[in-house]
Amino acid sequence: MSTPPTVHDEVVTFCRDLIRFDTSNFGPDGAAGEREATEYVAAQLDEVGISSTILESAPRRANLVAHWEPEGCDRSLPPLLIHGHTDVVPAVAADWQVDPFAGEIRDGYLWGRGAVDMKDFDAIILATIRERVRSGRATRRPIRLVFTADEEAGGRFGSGWLGAHHPDLVADCSEAIGEVGGFSLTLNQRRLYLIQTAEKGIAWLNLIAGGTAGHGSMRNSDNPVTNLAAAVARIGNYRWPVRIRPAQQQFLEAVESALGVPISADTAEESLARLGSIARMVGATMSNTANPTMLQAGYKVNVIPGAATAGVDGRFIPGFEDEFYATITELLGDKVRYEVATGDIAVETGFEGDLVAAMTSALQAEDPEAVTVPFMMSGGTDAKAWSKLGVRCFGFAPLRLPPELDFVSLFHGVDERVPIESLEFGCRVLDRFLDEA
Numbered sequence: 346m347s348t349p350p351t352v353h354d355e356v357v358t359f360c361r362d363l364i365r366f367d368t369s370n371f372g373p374d375g376a377a378g379e380r381e382a383t384e385y386v387a388a389q390l391d392e393v394g395i396s397s398t399i400l401e402s403a404p405r406r407a408n409l410v411a412h413w414e415p416e417g418c419d420r421s422l423p424p425l426l427i428h429g430h431t432d433v434v435p436a437v438a439a440d441w442q443v444d445p446f447a448g449e450i451r452d453g454y455l456w457g458r459g460a461v462d463m464k465d466f467d468a469i470i471l472a473t474i475r476e477r478v479r480s481g482r483a484t485r486r487p488i489r490l491v492f493t494a495d496e497e498a499g500g501r502f503g504s505g506w507l508g509a510h511h512p513d514l515v516a517d518c519s520e521a522i523g524e525v526g527g528f529s530l531t532l533n534q535r536r537l538y539l540i541q542t543a544e545k546g547i548a549w550l551n552l553i554a555g556g557t558a559g560h561g562s563m564r565n566s567d568n569p570v571t572n573l574a575a576a577v578a579r580i581g582n583y584r585w586p587v588r589i590r591p592a593q594q595q596f597l598e599a600v601e602s603a604l605g606v607p608i609s610a611d612t613a614e615e616s617l618a619r620l621g622s623i624a625r626m627v628g629a630t631m632s633n634t635a636n637p638t639m640l641q642a643g644y645k646v647n648v649i650p651g652a653a654t655a656g657v658d659g660r661f662i663p664g665f666e667d668e669f670y671a672t673i674t675e676l677l678g679d680k681v682r683y684e685v686a687t688g689d690i691a692v693e694t695g696f697e698g699d700l701v702a703a704m705t706s707a708l709q710a711e712d713p714e715a716v717t718v719p720f721m722m723s724g725g726t727d728a729k730a731w732s733k734l735g736v737r738c739f740g741f742a743p744l745r746l747p748p749e750l751d752f753v754s755l756f757h758g759v760d761e762r763v764p765i766e767s768l769e770f771g772c773r774v775l776d777r778f779l780d781e782a
């Protein structure tokens with residue numbers, strides 16, 4: 346007879362195995378290994394008697410949904426959605442100290458693309474749930490498990506597709522946990538655990554400048570290149586007004602209290618500089634942003650083209666979408682117009698209620714000094730798709746991290762890695778959380 350695996354063995358094995366499926370998402374060209382990774386997830390669930398369905402939004406773009414209603418859970422309650430994505434952003438192996446798809450263990454860390462975004466939490470979910478099934482411990486309420494494709498390219502073949510084509514698979518859930526949050530940030534020996542309660546909306550814009558084409562040697566007061574360049578400069582140089590939502594307010598107060606210094610919203614980014622890369626993320630959630638990222642015009646140096654185009658990555662604070670577009674329109678002037686290439690909602694929920702209490706007590710049971718704090722993310726996640734179906738979304742993928750680790754920079758970063766101990770911690774916290782959630 347072989348001894349059953351422990352949750353700690355399994356979380357490391359699952360995370361390493363998932364990293365070894367190269368699920369790099371190259372956008373429209375797809376993600377090669379999503380199908381295999383999803384089948385792997387299905388097999389781990391199946392082995393403990395949880396059946397799942399794999400739905401493909403396009404060939405090999407696989408999404409998995411499982412209804413887990415363990416004996417003893419209260420079926421009158423709405424399910425809790427627990428979600429993860431299987432795709433990752435690409436990695437340039439030459440920049441790394443290790444092969445990004447080998448799942449190497451070194452110095453107490455598991456290394457590889459996806460180690461923190463987010464094969465770590467995928468593995469924590471699988472290991473924790475399998476352990477609960479083996480030991481026959483029910484959750485408080487039914488659990489809906491969703492593993493998606495394509496999160497890293499906006500979710501068109503993943504959460505967005507599921508939400509549009511199979512809304513019934515998620516819409517009965519009242520609340521959700523997934524990325525990005527639940528990790529610790531150590532300030533002055535105080536451990537803040539950042540719970541994501543909000544994320545900015547997306548406004549990726551194409552700017553189009555019309556004008557009068559002509560010979561480059563002639564005078565031209567309606568040159569589209571000139572018109573576009575002026576508008577791009579106005580947008581790039583614009584200082585967006587500070588807009589503080591409750592999540593940032595509470596976050597700033599917690600940081601003030603930990604550091605013992607006042608932090609003003611206007612200078613938060615500078616004041617938080619000592620926090621490392623998290624300062625950039627927090628700074629970006631103090632206002633709308635719009636960064637010009639692409640420029641295109643012309644085909645010959647002595648020909649004035651008839652049009653010129655630019656790309657702008659815009660992000661807006663919850664509640665300030667109208668202000669964002671009104672400001673862009675004003676900055677563009679009358680010679681340049683915009684089209685929304687990709688737009689998506691901002692997400693926001695309050696940091697209160699039973700689920701938040703369950704997160705806090707689960708963290709504090711494993712780390713008595715844990716202080717939970719809400720925060721807003723500057724990027725987007727699958728939470729956008731679930732929010733549209735009325736699900737309250739939280740970023741809660743618990744990890745206790747070493748104080749010196751610059752965690753935020755590992756997201757999409759070189760040498761992405763996760764401490765083995767943090768994976769084990771995540772399983773213990775998720776397990777406790779499921780008792781109460």
Ligand SMILES: [Zn+2]
Nearest residue numbers: 462463496524
């Ligand atoms: Zn992610």
